[in-house]
Every structure is written in C-alpha cells, then in structure tokens.
Amino acid sequence: MTSLFLLVKISWRNLWRNPRGTLLTALALGLGLALLLISLGLLDGGHEQTIADGVRFGPGHVVVQAKGYQDSGSDELLLPAQVVSNIEGFLQKATIKHFVRGVSPRLLATGLLSSSASSAGVRIVGVIPEEERQVSLIPQRMVQGTYLTSDNKIAGVVVGDELARKLELKIGSKAVLMTQALRQPATANGTGDADEMQSTLLRVSGIFRTGLQAIDANMIYVPMSAAQALLGVTGDQVTQVTLLLVREGDSPMVARRLRTQLAKDPVEVLTWRESLPMLAHILGLDHAFNYIMNGVILSMVGLGILNTILMRVLERRYEFGVTKALGLRPRQLAVMVVGESLALTAISLALGLVLGLSVQHYFATAGLDLRWVFKAGLPPALVFDPILYSRLSMDRIVWSVSIVFAMATIISFYPALKAARTDLPDALKVL
Amino acid sequence: MSGQLLQLAWRNLWRNRRRTFITMAAIAFGYAMLLFVACLMAGLRWQMIQNGTCMVMSQIQVHAPGYYPDRSLQKTIGGRQGTDVTALLAAITSDRRVTAAAPRVYGYGLLSAGHRSAGVALMGVVPDQEPRITTLNTQISKGSYLTAQVPKGVVIGDKLASTIGIQLGTEIVLLTQAADGSMGNDVYTVVGILHTGLDAVDRGLVLMSMSSLQDLLHLSPTRIHEVGIKLSHITAATVVAGGLEARLGKTLPVRVMAWPELAPELANYVQFNHGVTVVLFFIFFLVAVIGVMNTMLMAVFERTREFGMLMAVGMRPVQVIGLILTEAAGLALASLALGAALGVPLLWYLQEHGLNLGGATGEVISVAGVVVGHLWYGRQDYTAYTQAAVGLAATALVSALYPAWRAAKLAPTEAMRKV
Numbered sequence: 001m002t003s004l005f006l007l008v009k010i011s012w013r014n015l016w017r018n019p020r021g022t023l024l025t026a027l028a029l030g031l032g033l034a035l036l037l038i039s040l041g042l043l044d045g046g047h048e049q050t051i052a053d054g055v056r057f058g059p060g061h062v063v064v065q066a067k068g069y070q071d072s073g074s075d076e077l078l079l080p081a082q083v084v085s086n087i088e089g090f091l092q093k094a095t096i097k098h099f100v101r102g103v104s105p106r107l108l109a110t111g112l113l114s115s116s117a118s119s120a121g122v123r124i125v126g127v128i129p130e131e132e133r134q135v136s137l138i139p140q141r142m143v144q145g146t147y148l149t150s151d152n153k154i155a156g157v158v159v160g161d162e163l164a165r166k167l168e169l170k171i172g173s174k175a176v177l178m179t180q181a182l183r184q185p186a187t188a189n190g191t192g193d194a195d196e197m198q199s200t201l202l203r204v205s206g207i208f209r210t211g212l213q214a215i216d217a218n219m220i221y222v223p224m225s226a227a228q229a230l231l232g233v234t235g236d237q238v239t240q241v242t243l244l245l246v247r248e249g250d251s252p253m254v255a256r257r258l259r260t261q262l263a264k265d266p267v268e269v270l271t272w273r274e275s276l277p278m279l280a281h282i283l284g285l286d287h288a289f290n291y292i293m294n295g296v297i298l299s300m301v302g303l304g305i306l307n308t309i310l311m312r313v314l315e316r317r318y319e320f321g322v323t324k325a326l327g328l329r330p331r332q333l334a335v336m337v338v339g340e341s342l343a344l345t346a347i348s349l350a351l352g353l354v355l356g357l358s359v360q361h362y363f364a365t366a367g368l369d370l371r372w373v374f375k376a377g378l379p380p381a382l383v384f385d386p387i388l389y390s391r392l393s394m395d396r397i398v399w400s401v402s403i404v405f406a407m408a409t410i411i412s413f414y415p416a417l418k419a420a421r422t423d424l425p426d427a428l429k430v431l
Numbered sequence: 432m433s434g435q436l437l438q439l440a441w442r443n444l445w446r447n448r449r450r451t452f453i454t455m456a457a458i459a460f461g462y463a464m465l466l467f468v469a470c471l472m473a474g475l476r477w478q479m480i481q482n483g484t485c486m487v488m489s490q491i492q493v494h495a496p497g498y499y500p501d502r503s504l505q506k507t508i509g510g511r512q513g514t515d516v517t518a519l520l521a522a523i524t525s526d527r528r529v530t531a532a533a534p535r536v537y538g539y540g541l542l543s544a545g546h547r548s549a550g551v552a553l554m555g556v557v558p559d560q561e562p563r564i565t566t567l568n569t570q571i572s573k574g575s576y577l578t579a580q581v582p583k584g585v586v587i588g589d590k591l592a593s594t595i596g597i598q599l600g601t602e603i604v605l606l607t608q609a610a611d612g613s614m615g616n617d618v619y620t621v622v623g624i625l626h627t628g629l630d631a632v633d634r635g636l637v638l639m640s641m642s643s644l645q646d647l648l649h650l651s652p653t654r655i656h657e658v659g660i661k662l663s664h665i666t667a668a669t670v671v672a673g674g675l676e677a678r679l680g681k682t683l684p685v686r687v688m689a690w691p692e693l694a695p696e697l698a699n700y701v702q703f704n705h706g707v708t709v710v711l712f713f714i715f716f717l718v719a720v721i722g723v724m725n726t727m728l729m730a731v732f733e734r735t736r737e738f739g740m741l742m743a744v745g746m747r748p749v750q751v752i753g754l755i756l757t758e759a760a761g762l763a764l765a766s767l768a769l770g771a772a773l774g775v776p777l778l779w780y781l782q783e784h785g786l787n788l789g790g791a792t793g794e795v796i797s798v799a800g801v802v803v804g805h806l807w808y809g810r811q812d813y814t815a816y817t818q819a820a821v822g823l824a825a826t827a828l829v830s831a832l833y834p835a836w837r838a839a840k841l842a843p844t845e846a847m848r849k850v
Contacts, residue, residue, distance in 0.1 A: 021732065028725035032718055039714045046707060121550070213696055214630070289807075292471070292786070293711060297718060300464050304722040307457050311726065314449060315733040370706035388707065 007332055011339035015347075025308050026348040029408075032301035033352030034359065036400050039297055041360045041390035042368065043290045047283065048391050051248055054279040055272045056137040057215060060104070060242035061251045063275050064258060067266045069239070070275060075109045076182050081236040083265050090261050091243070099250045102134025105238040107227045111179030113159075113220060117168040122220045124179065126227025126238075135244040138208050138221065145171040145206035148223055155226035156205030160216030164207045173204045177222070181232035200230045248272075302407045309341050309408070313415035320422045330420035337419045341412030349401055357397075363390035436750070440757040450730050455766040457726040458823055461719030462770030463777070465819040468715050470778045471786070472708040473812035476701060480665055483697040484690045486627050487554075487636075489533075489564045489659030491672050492693060493523065493679070496686045498656060499693075502537055504610050504648065506656070509683055513653030522679060523658060528671050530663050531563035534655040536644045540607030542587075542637060547595045551587075551637045553605065555644030564661040567625070567638065574599040574623035577640055584622035584640075588633035592624050599624065605637070609649035617647055665690075716819060720826045727830035731755060731838075738838040739846025748839035752832070759831035763824040771820075781809025 015022045055061050064087055066077035084105055091100050107126035112119055129148040133139045138158070139147040148156050157177070159169060169175060178199040202222060210216055228236070245254060251271040258269045273280040320333060328336075367387035444451050484490045492499070498506040508514050516534050523532045536555035541548050558577040562568040568576040572589055585605075587597065597603065601621045609615035619639065627633055645652055662671055668689035676687035691698035738751050746754075785806035838846055 021729070024728065025725065028721050031721050035714050035718050035721075039711060042707075042710065042714075211696065211699060285807075289475075293468070296464055296468055297715060300461060300715070300718045300722060303457065303460050304718070304725060307453055307722065307726045308729070310453055311450075311729045311733075314453075315729075368710065370703065370710070388710075 003332065004335070007336045008339050008343075011336050011343055014336075014340050015343055022344065022347075025312065026344060026351055029301075029305060029308060029345065029348035030351030030353075030355060032304050033349055033400065033404050034356030036294075036297050036301055036404070037352070037356030037392060037397065038359050038363070038390070040294065040396050040400060041363060041392040042388060043293060044393070044396065045364070045389050045391035047286055047290065048248065049389065050283060050286065051272070051279070053137065054276060055248075056135065056244065057210060057212065058279075059240060059270075059272070059275045060102075060135055061245040061248060061272050062243040062255045062258065062269065063240050063272075064243075064262065064267055064269050065240035067268050070268060070270060075239065078107075078182070078233065078237040078239060079105075079241065079267060080265075083262065083267060084236065084238055084241060086262065086265070087241050087258065090258070096254065096257060099245055099247070099254055100243055101246050102131065102244040103241060104128065104131040104135040104244075105224070105241045106132075107224060107231065107233065107237075108239040109179055109182065109227070109231050111177050111230075113157075113163070113167065114176045114178065115167040115169050115173060118166060120163060120166055120217075122163065122177075123218050124177065124227060124230075125219060125221050126224045126231075127221055128224045132221070135242055138210070138219075141208045141210050142206045143209045145204070147206050148221060149205070154201060154203045155223050157202035158206045158208060158221040159204060160219060161207050161209040162213065162217035163220070164204070166217070169204050169207070171204055171207065175202050175204060176200070177202055177220070177230065179230060198230050198232065200226060202226070298403065298407075301404060302411070305345070305404070305408050306411045309344075309412050310415055312341075312344075313337055313419055316419075317422060320419050321424055321426075324422055324424055333422070334416040334420040337416040338409075338412050341408060341415070345405060345408035345412075349405060352404075353397075353401065357392075360390050360392050363388070364392070436754055436757055440754055440761060443754070443758055444762065450733075451762065454726050454730050454762055455769060457722045458763060458766035458827060459770035459773060461722050462767055462819060462823055463773040465712075465715060465719055465823075466771070466774035466816055467777055467781075468712060469812050469815035469819065470781050470809035471807065472712060473815065474781065474785075474808045474810035475708065476705060477665070477810040478808055479697070479701050479704065480690065483694060484665070485564075485566050485661070486570070486629060487565055487567060487632055488690065488693060490662050490665055490668050490690050491660035491675070491687060493519075493658040493660070493675070493685050493687050494656065496684050499686065499688065502656070504538060504608075504650075507650065507654040508656070508658070508685060509653070511654075513651055513655070514683060516653060516655055519658065519679075519683070523660060523675065526671065526675065526678075528662055528664065528667055530661050531560075532658050532660045533557055533560035533564050534641060535561075535657040535659055536641050536648070536650065536654075537656050538607055538644060538648050540605045540637075540647075542591075542595065542603055542605055544595050544597050544601055544603045549591065549595055549635070551591065551605075551635050553607070553637050553639065553644055553647075555639055555641035557641050561659075564659045567627075570625055570627050571623045572626040574621070576623055577638065578622070581620060581622055582640060583617070583619045583643055585619045586623035586625050586638040587621055588636050589624050589626045590630070590633040591635060591637075592621070594634075597621055605647060607647060609647070610654075611649050613649065615647045615649060617643075619643075712815065716822060719819075719823060723823055723826045724830040727759065727827050728834055731759075731831050731834040735834070735838045735841070735846050736848075738835075739841065739843045739848075742839075743843035743847065751839045752835045755831050755835035756828060759827050760824075763827040766827075767820050767824060778809060778811065782811065785809070 064079065064083075066079050068074070069077045088103060091097065091103055104127060109124045109126075111122055111124050113122045127136075127148070133147065142158075143161060148158055154174075157175060159167075163169070167175065176199055178197060181198050208216075224238075228234075243254065245251060251273075255269050255271045262269065323333060324330075367389045369387050493508065495506045495508045495510070497503075505511070508519070520532050520534065523529055534557060538553040538555075540551055540553050542551045556567070556577070558579065571586065574586075577584055577586060585603070592598070599621055603619055603621060604616060605619060606614065606616040625633070625636070625638065641655070642652065645654065662668060669691060672687045672689035676685060679685050679687070738755075741751055741754075742748065785808040787806055
C-alpha cells in the first residue's frame with residue numbers, strides 16, 4: 001500500500017519536473033476534448049433545432065386526432081367537443097402540466113381563396129389565436145401586419161407571402177374564402193347536402209414568410225369561430241389538438257398517458273415521429289451523420305493521446321534505466337508510467353472541460369451565427385435559422401469525458417509495458 | 432553546405448525511426464481524416480443539388496420572358512409563332528459546358544378516372560431526350576416509362592394514383608383549357624407509376640409525351656414552354672445561364688435561369704448546410720493541427736541536448752534551425768503523401784459506393800425540396816484537400832521552429848545539460 005502511494009507520488013513529481021512540457025501536453029489533449037465537446041454541442045444543437053422547427057410548423061410534438069385521420073387525410077374526420085375538453089382538462093392536471101408548453105386545437109380543410117385579382121386553392125387552418133401562439137412558429141414569422149386577434153368585426157386571415165403575391169393581397173385587403181361544408185357522418189344522407197358551397201369574407205391581417213414554399217403558398221390561418229361557421233361544423237368540433245412540449249424527449253411519455261386517458265374515444269394519439277415520418281427519417285440520417293463525425297473526431301483525439309503518451313515515455317529510456325538500476329521492479333515501473341499517464345489525462349480533461357464548456361456555453365446562449373461563413377450573405381427567405389445554438393446534455397459530457405479517459409487508460413498500457421521491459425545495460429548507455 | 436544539411440537531415444530522420452514514425456503517423460492520420468471529412472461534406476452538398484435538380488427540374492431552364500413562375504400557357508418561347516426547336520437545342524448544346532438539353536411543355540388540367548377527379552399539372556417531355564437531363568425515367572415504381580409504342584400513355588405520381596384509385600392500364604380523361612380558349616379533352620392510358628419522393632410531384636404530376644400534350648393544348652409543334660439543360664459541372668450553373676441568356680437573346684427573347692433561382696429553398700438549404708460543414712471542418716482541422724503541433728513540439732524539444740552537441744562541435748545556430756526545418760519539411764511532405772495514399776482508397780470508395788446510413792428501406796424522401804437517399808456518396812473537393820495539406824505542413828514547420836529557435840538561443844554547454 002505504501003509502495004503504491006509512493007509510486008503515485010513519484011508519478012506526480014515526474015509530471016512537474018518539466019512543468020512547461022506537462023502543461024503543453026495537457027493543453028493539447030485538453031483542446032482535443034474541448035473541440036470534441038464543442039462539435040458535439042453544435043451537432044446536437046442543429047439536430048434539435050431541426051426537430052423544433054419541424055414540429056412547430058407542423059402538428060407539434062404530440063397530436064390527437066380522429067382515428068384514421070393520419071392515413072386517410074379526410075377532413076370529414078373530426079374530434080367531438082367532449083374529447084377536446086377531456087384532453088384540455090387532463091393536461092391541466094398537476095402531474096402532466098409542467099411537461100406541456102402549449103396546446104392548440106385546429107380545424108383543417110381545403111378551400112379556394114379569391115381576391116379581386118385572382119384565386120388559389122388553399123389549406124385552411126382554423127385556430128384559436130391565443131393558444132396557437134403558444135405552439136406554432138407562424139406568429140413569429142410575420143413580415144407584415146400582425147397575427148390573428150379574436151376581436152375583429154370581419155374575421156381576419158393570415159396568409160403566406162407567396163400566396164399574397166399571387167393574389168395581390170395587402171394588409172387590410174378583403175378576400176373571399178369558399179369551401180364545401182364538411183359532410184359529417186351523423187348528418188350525411190347520400191350525396192346531397194355535402195356539395196353545398198359556403199363562402200365568407202375575410203380581411204388580411206398579416207402576412208408571414210417561412211421560406212417553405214409548401215407553407216407560404218398554401219396555408220391560411222383564420223379564427224376558429226370563422227372556420228367552424230364556414231365549414232358548418234357544429235358544437236366546437238376540431239380536426240386535431242396539437243401539443244408543444246417543454247422537452248422533445250417527453251413526447252412518447254405524454255403520448256402514452258394521453259392514449260390511456262382517451263382509451264375509450266375513437267382517437268389516435270401520435271408523436272411527431274409518427275405524424276411527420278419524413279422528418280423522423282431525415283433526422284435518422286442526420287443522426288448517422290453525427291455518429292460518423294463523432295467517430296472521426298474521437299479517433300483523431302485518440303491518436304493525439306497515443307502520440308503524446310508514447311512520446312513522453314519513449315524519450316525517457318535513460319531515466320527508466322536508472323530507476324530500474326536503483327531497484328524498481330518492472331511491475332512498479334509500469335504502475336508508475338500508467339499513473340503518470342492517468343494523472344496527465346486527468347489534468348488535461350479538467351482543462352478541456354473548462355475550455356470546452358465555456359465555449360459551448362457561449363454558443364448555447366449567443367449562438368453561432370452562420371452568416372459570417374458567407375461573404376455574400378444568405379437570401380432573405382430563411383427556412384433555417386442562420387444562428388446555430390449549441391446544445392449539450394449532461395449525458396454527452398459524461399460520455400465524452402469517460403470515453404477519452406478510457407482511451408487514455410488503454411493507450412497508456414503499451415508504453416508502460418515497454419518501460420517495464422527496459423533492457424538495463426542498453427538503456428544506461430549515454431546517448 | 433546545403434547538400435550536407437540535407438544529408439544530415441536525412442540521417443537524423445532514420446536515426447530515431449520510432450520518433451520519425453510517430454510524428455509521421457500524427458500528420459498522415461490527421462490528413463487522411465481531413466480528406467475523409469472534406470470528401471463526405473462535398474458529397475453531401477453535391478448530392479443535395481444533384482438530387483434536387485436532376486429529379487424533375489433540371490439544372491438550367493430556358494423560358495420565354497415572363498413565363499416563370501406563373502407558367503401561363505400562351506407564353507411559349509418565341510411567342511405565338513413558336514420557334515425552331517431543333518435549332519434552339521443545337522444552339523444551346525453548342526456550349527461546351529452543356530451536356531444535354533431537352534424541350535418541355537406544361538399545362539394544368541383536371542384528371543378523372545371513374546367517379547373521382549383531381550387537379551393536376553401536365554408535363555410533356557420528349558421520351559428519348561428527357562432522360563439525358565433528368566432521372567424521371569429511373570423513378571418508375573410500377574409499369575414503364577413513356578414509350579413510342581403507346582403514344583397516349585401517361586405516367587402519374589404514386590400518391591395521385593392511390594388517391595384517385597388508378598392502376599396500371601387504367602384509362603383516364605384529361606380535361607383542360609387549350610391555348611385557343613376551347614376545352615381540350617382526351618382519353619389516355621396509365622403506363623407507369625412514378626415515385627420521386629417529392630410530394631408535389633408524387634401528388635400532382637402527369638407526365639406524357641410532348642406531342643400528345645401539344646395536341647391536347649392545341650399548341651403547334653413549334654411551341655414549347657421550356658428547355659431543360661444539364662451541365663457537366665453543376666457549380667457553373669449561374670455563370671452558364673448568364674452566358675446563354677446573352678447569346679440566345681440576340682435572336683430570340685429568352686430568360687435563362689439556373690437552379691439557385693428556380694429552387695431558392697434548395698439553394699438556401701445547401702447554403703445552410705455548407706455553413707455547418709465549414710464550421711465542422713474547421714473544428715476538425717484544429718484537432719489535426721493540435722495533434723501535429725503537440726507531436727512536433729515534443730519531438731524537437733527532446734533533442735535539445737543533441738543540438739547543444741552540434742553547436743559545441745561548431746554548427747552555427749542558424750544552421751541548427753535550418754537543419755530542423757529541413758527535417759520537419761521532409762517529414763511533413765512524406766507524411767502528407769502517406770496520408771494521401773491512405774486516403775485515396777477511402778475517397779474512391781466513398782465516391783463509388785457511398786456510405787450506407789442505414790434506414791435500409793432504400794426509400795427516397797424529401798424535405799424542403801431536398802431529396803435524400805440512405806446512401807451518402809463522397810465527392811472530391813480538391814480545394815479543401817489542398818488547404819488542409821498546406822495548413823498541416825505550415826503547422827509542422829512552425830511547431831518545429833519554436834523549440835529549434837529556443838535550443839539555438841542557448842549556449843551549447845547549457846543545451847547539453849538538458850535531458
């Protein structure tokens with residue numbers, strides 16, 4: 001026990017015999033870890049940003065809709081009002097409330113929007129403005145005017161800039177929205193009444209721009225009451241209830257609990273992975289990309305450690321010869337070398353953590369503005385936020401620190417073995 | 432003298448092979464990794480552009496002025512008289528950078544089969560010319576591509592087919608407003624089902640031969656809406672488009688647009704992605720630089736005693752520095768060559784076979800107009816390779832210079848006392 005303690009003490013002293021060299025090495029290894037943490041943070045940040053944007057332009061982290069809606073896309077499938085109130089009531093419960101950032105019911109339909117200039121087929125989204133603000137990104141992407149408010153005399157409508165250009169709409173312009181009343185299963189009798197065309201007058205209250213053609217040229221947002229009146233939907237029925245969560249990772253759990261709660265109702269509860277399979281697939285690829293990049297950077301950091309430790313040990317044959325001549329046994333010499341490597345790694349990791357986490361923190365709060373990469377600047381239409389926010393979970397930090405430490409430990413065995421096998425007479429030859 | 436210096440440097444490198452080898456490994460491995468990453472990143476960029484442009488759109492489009500983006504039926508190239516299509520294609524392909532060009536006609540109509548109908552976009556192509564500029568013919572999931580045997584055959588998107596309930600061989604009716612204001616309608620047979628992964632195409636495109644679409648729309652064979660162009664180097668698209676517009680514009684009023692203008696979403700995504708990869712590549716480069724720097728610094732610092740000896744026997748400090756720099760330069764060059772040699776098979780593999788990212792379905796999907804497959808191909812980016820090589824070589828030299836300069840500053844006796 002004393003001898004082990006002695007060896008550790010010798011290792012520690014060895015490190016500080018050449019403080020400049022040690023610090024230099026520690027700095028180099030630490031920088032490796034720091035860069036690993038920074039790149040992990042940026043990769044994960046980009047990943048999460050894509051999810052966040054994707055779900056906020058679409059159906060949220062979790063969506064509840066009538067059974068079969070996802071597959072058929074039939075707008076005639078509606079959620080009964082008591083299901084909606086059941087969901088909203090359930091989400092108010094203390095046990096689940098803190099997982100949820102926003103809940104917004106939506107009524108979806110297709111229609112024809114006409115201005116004095118032209119007309120276009122559109123996707124109608126009926127929303128409750130105050131609740132939609134909590135969930136959707138559209139209210140944050142207004143380029144002119146304001147998002148919907150519920151106290152207008154003529155119902156407002158929010159349109160994308162592509163659609164506005166096509167129909168020559170401006171803020172305050174009037175537009176007529178025409179659609180077929182939804183044929184509801186309860187009242188449907190053959191073919192007759194469903195073909196009834198309905199129309200309503202709307203006033204453009206705002207124009208948004210997401211940069212996504214499919215949204216900017218197609219989607220229009222109208223107040224829920226106007227949409228329900230237009231579509232002949234009675235009794236507060238909606239197409240879907242969308243949920244935005246505080247953390248993406250809770251989606252499966254929240255979906256499961258909602259499923260249990262709504263087991264008796266004819267509904268489907270989907271997480272964004274199910275409601276946006278394309279996005280899930282893209283993110284799968286993105287994940288694979290991140291893994292490859294992590295692999296590359298880890299192997300580079302690993303080789304750096306290998307080089308450093310080998311260099312440190314192999315240049316000290318004479319010294320090891322002397323200690324051996326003084327009576328240190330090969331095993332003890334090996335322990336000393338491993339101890340020295342591990343102490344060095346520990347210092348490096350500490351340095352790396354401080355460096356890496358401070359840079360990471362900067363990128364997480366201020367963000368990395370990708371615009372400086374391009375001298376010409378990005379086009380004004382931005383699907384993707386040009387500022388990348390780093391995101392690093394505790395898991396990732398622990399994972400990278402332990403993997404680097406494990407690599408260093410394994411790598412240090414080779415030179416330790418080499419040192420233990422030092423051939424005495426040969427090593428003591430003066431250069 | 433310089434001959435002697437070279438000889439001495441050469442011998443030094445072989446004297447301590449282990450040290451030489453470790454240093455070489457640091458540089459060579461770092462370089463090989465940078466090659467790998469640069470190749471993958473260039474490949475990602477290229478694949479996004481390639482998939483985005485070659486599926487339906489093509490890389491450059493020639494239109495009559497004002498045709499795009501509203502696609503009014505009347506605005507054919509050359510106005511109402513149209514133009515000599517063969518001559519126009521010949522004029523376009525006379526540019527060496529253009530590999531192929533093909534004419535197209537577009538229209539809108541109502542497709543009905545049985546009791547169901549849907550609004551569709553009609554695209555008329557010349558069946559044997561279109562495959563030279565897009566990969567539409569390879570994306571048939573059922574049935575076949577357009578053939579001369581079935582002049583009234585059409586290919587439709589798979590989502591459209593399933594919504595309307597159309598199978599191979601189903602007869603469909605297309606109803607449209609023709610160029611002369613009359614209503615055109617005719618019966619066609621579905622010969623193929625298309626799956627591109629682009630939602631707008633799969634949901635709403637009917638592909639047919641250009642001549643039958645011209646018949647349906649009552650357009651004469653000289654009237655076309657668009658010429659799609661494929662280039663040998665996609666990066667030159669904007670420049671080539673500008674050149675073409677100026678050259679063709681002398682005889683025929685045209686508007687020539689390259690893909691960044693036609694698909695701003697794609698250009699946007701490509702740029703965003705480029706930004707991310709530039710930052711990542713820079714981080715990787717730093718990791719490699721640190722590895723090289725650390726190894727080189729240690730390799731030279733440990734030789735202080737040796738340099739003291741050399742100075743004691745009469746070598747001047749400048750010569751010592753020269754010696755070390757010569758060694759470092761030789762070592763860096765050899766290592767970069769080794770790294771390149773390690774990298775070449777890897778790069779070749781990436782370009783030829785691609786990296787399988789799993790998702791094994793092999794299905795092609797799209798987001799924001801960007802189509803992604805599960806295979807990730809590499810693409811050579813010689814600029815990045817050169818920058819990485821120069822950067823690493825400079826790092827090696829600078830990291831050798833610092834300890835060399837410190838050693839050369841010492842008095843020989845002092846230097847020799849260092850262990």
